Amino acid sequence: MKKKTKFSGICSVFCLTITLFALPASALTLKSDSIEEGKILSLDQVFNSFGCSGKNLSPQLSWSEAPEGTKSFAITVYDPDAPTGSGWWHWLAFDIPANISSLSEGVKALQVPMKEGRTDFGSVGFGGACPPEGHGDHRYIVTIFALDTETLPVDENASGALIGYYLNSHKISSATITGIYSR
Numbered sequence: 001m002k003k004k005t006k007f008s009g010i011c012s013v014f015c016l017t018i019t020l021f022a023l024p025a026s027a028l029t030l031k032s033d034s035i036e037e038g039k040i041l042s043l044d045q046v047f048n049s050f051g052c053s054g055k056n057l058s059p060q061l062s063w064s065e066a067p068e069g070t071k072s073f074a075i076t077v078y079d080p081d082a083p084t085g086s087g088w089w090h091w092l093a094f095d096i097p098a099n100i101s102s103l104s105e106g107v108k109a110l111q112v113p114m115k116e117g118r119t120d121f122g123s124v125g126f127g128g129a130c131p132p133e134g135h136g137d138h139r140y141i142v143t144i145f146a147l148d149t150e151t152l153p154v155d156e157n158a159s160g161a162l163i164g165y166y167l168n169s170h171k172i173s174s175a176t177i178t179g180i181y182s183r
Contacts, residue, residue, distance in 0.1 A: 051130070
């Protein structure tokens with residue numbers, strides 16, 4: 001019969017604790033039928049103004065594995081390569097209820113209980129890719145945020161930076177897909 005020591009008891013608790021922390025946690029995932037990671041965007045997600053001729057449809061998105069405590073979601077589309085010194089906000093959708101796990105292509109706030117913010121194009125709603133001609137590849141980072149609040153204290157007139165501040169203040173988890181576009 002093996003004698004149990006104080007050390008073996010501590011080791012059992014310690015080893016169990018390490019094992020529990022080492023178990024893979026579920027991670028928020030984001031998928032799209034409209035955007036393939038690292039691939040060129042279709043004309044469906046290209047703006048239809050500023051010299052661009054696209055359909056200006058928001059991408060189809062679906063997400064899963066929302067972490068415990070998620071009370072709402074938000075989606076942003078951001079171009080960090082825009083020659084502005086601060087990037088370019090293409091979409092700010094927020095206050096999406098926690099029971100929603102997908103948005104269809106071309107969705108509007110009237111079709112889903114969500115709010116949309118003002119983009120850097122100066123309008124509310126999705127604004128597709130439209131980089132300056134000859135400026136090279138631009139990245140369009142689509143991010144889903146799982147948030148610990150049902151609503152953000154902003155409206156459609158808030159700047160992308162202010163909405164981004166609240167998103168990061170209330171973020172539990174996030175996931176991204178990045179599309180590329182140039183002209």
